[in-house]
Amino acid sequence: MDFRKQKLSIAEAKEMDMVQYLSSLGHEPSKIRNNDYWYHSPLREENTASFKVNRKLNRWYDHGLGEGGNIIDFGIAYFGCSVGEFLKKLDSGISFQKPFKNRSKTENQPEHPLKIVKDDELNSYALIHYLEQRKIPVEIATQYCREVYYELNAKNYYGIGFKNDSGGFEIRNPYFKASSSPKDITKVKNASDEVTVFEGFMDFLSFKCISRNELNKTPDFVILNSLSLFEKARPFLESHKSINLYLDNDAAGKKVAREALSNSKRYNDYSKLYQNHKDLNDWLVHIGKQQKKKKKKKKRLGNKL
Template identity: 85%
Template structure:
């Protein structure tokens, strides 16, 4: 595949074969098992391969970072750039040479951190359209999210911000995923003896939108914001009598669910509801309005 096409669209970029793209950067898998191609992470230094590309899904997941996505999600992290800048790189406007990164951290070396400039009520039309595309009601999103304006690498951006328990934000817009420090879980406490767990806040908002008219008992919620924070969340989770898991339908999410179920009878895995989709939000996007109403009580 020629990665140097002109006028490359976001949709076209997302369809590019991730394995071939990594090969063009000089990365080859350390092992291949079925559709899973395992690499030493291009995003950090490691000895044991924990960066996986599922070639069937054409998506990557870095188990050490607890993050993943499509080729664009990878590119903006790899090059520390915006979506537009990455598309230019893909078009051939910039060299495909590996960016000069030193994985040996120098003591007191300043990091390029995302800086929050301001947070306001959600009002941006592009963000509203994005929420509509994800089938999230605006009233549900505005109840739990903010519009966050931030700076990264001396450039300003904005997105949907979801605050964690330490004051950091998970930020999403149609083209970019980001996090501000400190990284942490988000808990929503309703004085319940039951807790429901999600990897990301879009799944939480999906759950709330499906249950928007349900006036029955409301559980506590934990949004991990990264699967790597599951262990940190366990003391709070296991203080409840019942723990409902709505983790992503990928290898990492399924592995955590299996381990949790084997450790305690409190855990219940609900991923079968969206077994043909990557997560709860993906399932919600693909079901009709009538199905949404009819299936809401299954949650």
């Protein structure tokens, strides 16, 4: 039972030992010199450890970024969240999962399955901010996604959850991509003779964003959640007159699209729309950045007039 009556304060958070906190996130020092603990930066990829924590001062400095501060400054940079959001996570013991670095799995080490603890309405500031970065409007995401809390390796985390037809979740946050069992496809039925297919739910949400002002009849949708489930989806897909493919622009996605087109004339490949990008969401993010640049340029020109 938790007898605490007050939320964690900023002053209390600053007293937390940064070395212990980094360890709880899966980051261990590569060398220790007196009070200085050196790490491969948790904030970026690097080959030489240049992230230092002075344990006596309980402050950090990233020599590669030229930035540093206390544990709150670190949490804001690490999770991309607000002060309040970070304090809430510290208080609850729940965090985003970051990939563990410098920790190789030994042979015969037991796997700890991901366990869903609960799912709730999507309202986390950090998750909504992540969706905004991916150019997904929150009003679209909340129709199809949940805020999922899960346990992995005896630690608690949370992320954006997208449910499949068997009750499992695809889970995303800024640093982690995973699935809970059972793995399956997701069908969104609209009583249509046309079906549109995506590999992942971010592409599906991107399509809903792009097409939200169209007045045409809404098709059925299939989100594969894994390209390996394409064969499983085929009976449902091929019960439609027209099948529109929005698969990833990689070797695997192109191979499946080629095979599908050779099997039936009902298949249509729409990947040319985003031919210079990894997938539909990558294209949407790129277009969003271009529009933002144009607005800034227009504003600058307006100020000069």
